[in-house]
Amino acid sequence: MERAAVIVAIDGPSGTGKSSTSKAVAAQLGLSYLDTGAQYRAITWWMVANGIDIDDPAALAAAAGKPDIVSGTDPAHPTITVDGTDVAGPIRTQEVTSKVSAVSAVPEVRARITELQRSIAAGAERGIVVEGRDIGTTVLPDADLKIFLTASPEARAARRSGELKGADVHSTREALLKRDAADSSRKASPLAKADDAVEVDTTELTLPQVIECVVTLVEEKRAGK
Numbered sequence: 001m002e003r004a005a006v007i008v009a010i011d012g013p014s015g016t017g018k019s020s021t022s023k024a025v026a027a028q029l030g031l032s033y034l035d036t037g038a039q040y041r042a043i044t045w046w047m048v049a050n051g052i053d054i055d056d057p058a059a060l061a062a063a064a065g066k067p068d069i070v071s072g073t074d075p076a077h078p079t080i081t082v083d084g085t086d087v088a089g090p091i092r093t094q095e096v097t098s099k100v101s102a103v104s105a106v107p108e109v110r111a112r113i114t115e116l117q118r119s120i121a122a123g124a125e126r127g128i129v130v131e132g133r134d135i136g137t138t139v140l141p142d143a144d145l146k147i148f149l150t151a152s153p154e155a156r157a158a159r160r161s162g163e164l165k166g167a168d169v170h171s172t173r174e175a176l177l178k179r180d181a182a183d184s185s186r187k188a189s190p191l192a193k194a195d196d197a198v199e200v201d202t203t204e205l206t207l208p209q210v211i212e213c214v215v216t217l218v219e220e221k222r223a224g225k
């Protein structure tokens, strides 16, 4: 018998392991994968490239509908394009990272991206792992399984500065905490744990341990436990 599509929501702050865990879980279980942070980064990249004033919420709101953002959902090769241009590299710059919280706080931006996320999830025939900040609370409140990943700021900063080759751990930690505070305190759909999410503290866990934990939780759900 064909298995019903399963929807998994993985939320949490930066550097807790959402992307690496979600990609691996989706690949292992044959599900699609969606990085919603990449979508907010992509719209931020477009705003910067088009000279929109990031400090002007009305200007951001007015432009929110303009860029055409397309996410490829194969966990082995996730892609993201804006108006047909591959932006996978440009969305990871420090400039975009420092501006993404302001852009993603604008309700019109969130409404646009949320609609896109829901239509991608609805179209995933075998199911999907969607990672972000508000997936379990707002985007997919009926997800079959909700996970909220956490880790100490020190562990998260060490992971991130390891990625940015040589970036100072202290300044990485400060930038990361500043972004978490902005994402958690905004009015529109802030970063938050859903009441029915399973919280996993990854500080002392290896990535394979986190992946195994989530795969087991999905399989338990599928078995109807």
Ligand SMILES: Nc1ncnc2c1ncn2[C@@H]1O[C@H](COP(=O)(O)OP(=O)(O)O)[C@@H](O)[C@H]1O
Pocket: 012, 013, 014, 015, 016, 017, 018, 019, 020, 021, 159, 160, 163, 202, 205, 206, 207, 210
């Ligand atoms: N449990 C873990 N232990 C050690 N490093 C990890 C762990 N989980 C993720 N990482 C590493 O931390 C970095 C950030 O992980 P990522 O999945 O991008 O986090 P997020 O999507 O939550 O920002 C990556 O380099 C990743 O390999």
Ligand SMILES: Nc1ccn([C@H]2C[C@H](O)[C@@H](COP(=O)(O)OP(=O)(O)O)O2)c(=O)n1
Pocket: 013, 014, 015, 036, 037, 038, 040, 041, 100, 101, 104, 105, 131, 132, 133, 134, 135, 179, 183
């Ligand atoms: N569902 C989401 C996902 C991301 N965002 C915003 C807030 C985040 O700071 C940025 C970037 O998210 P991303 O997951 O790429 O961030 P990290 O790679 O974990 O540092 O996007 C959001 O508002 N809602």
